[in-house]
Amino acid sequence: MDFIRTLRLRGTAAAEEELPDAAAVAAWVGEFGPWEPGTCAAAPGHDARARELREAIHELITAARSAAGAGSCSPRARETVNNAAALPVPAPRLEPSGRLSWHAAEPVLATLALVARDALDLVTSPAIGRVHECAGPGCHALFLDSSRPGTRRWCSMNTCGNKVKKEALRSRRRQD
Ligand SMILES: [Zn+2]
Structure with a gap:
């Protein structure tokens, strides 16, 4: 990957x-x-x-x-x-x-x-079922989700995950 x-x-x-x-x-x-x-x-x-x-x-x-x-x-x-x-x-x-x-x-x-x-x-192998597409905006990277629940959403928490979380935080602040 x-x-x-x-x-x-x-x-x-x-x-x-x-x-x-x-x-x-x-x-x-x-x-x-x-x-x-x-x-x-x-x-x-x-x-x-x-x-x-x-x-x-x-x-x-x-x-x-x-x-x-x-x-x-x-x-x-x-x-x-x-x-x-x-x-x-x-x-x-x-x-x-x-x-x-x-x-x-x-x-x-x-x-x-x-x-x-x-x-x-x-x-x-069954592991192909754990290959997901990143939910980061425009990213589309494929990643292998090795987390136990199999619910990972981003290729990397450091890049796409953080970006999405920061965006969410920003829009929440705007609404306040
Ligand atoms: Zn990504």
Whole structure:
């Protein structure tokens, strides 16, 4: 879900691309992947693959949330996610210190493979019922609600949740 949110305000005029180039993709992978800081480099073209996978996953999750189900997404989106999931994932290695480290010939593609596998797991599991669209005005971000009652309404309390609460407070004050 963090990955598909790297295109903020998707489908609106204010859409913001957070993965515009290979360096941005490498930085994202460095932050969210199981890598040592500074060990991720992205090759040219990896950014386009990351963006293509991201949009395919968004389409797949949207289809999975619809009545028609995950199988109703386009063959192109399905193939994009399947192909990414088939790539080698990071391999664990036990260091002499007793610590585990993670390795891959292509850290960026290996991280995308993890993301794609997670997405396939998600859309075929009951957890897809806990994917909601943010109630923040104009946000539309999808998030996985892991709260026990399953009643979370916002992608993030720090952004959309606060915004909505502040608006409510302001309009209440105006009425007073
Ligand atoms: Zn939101």
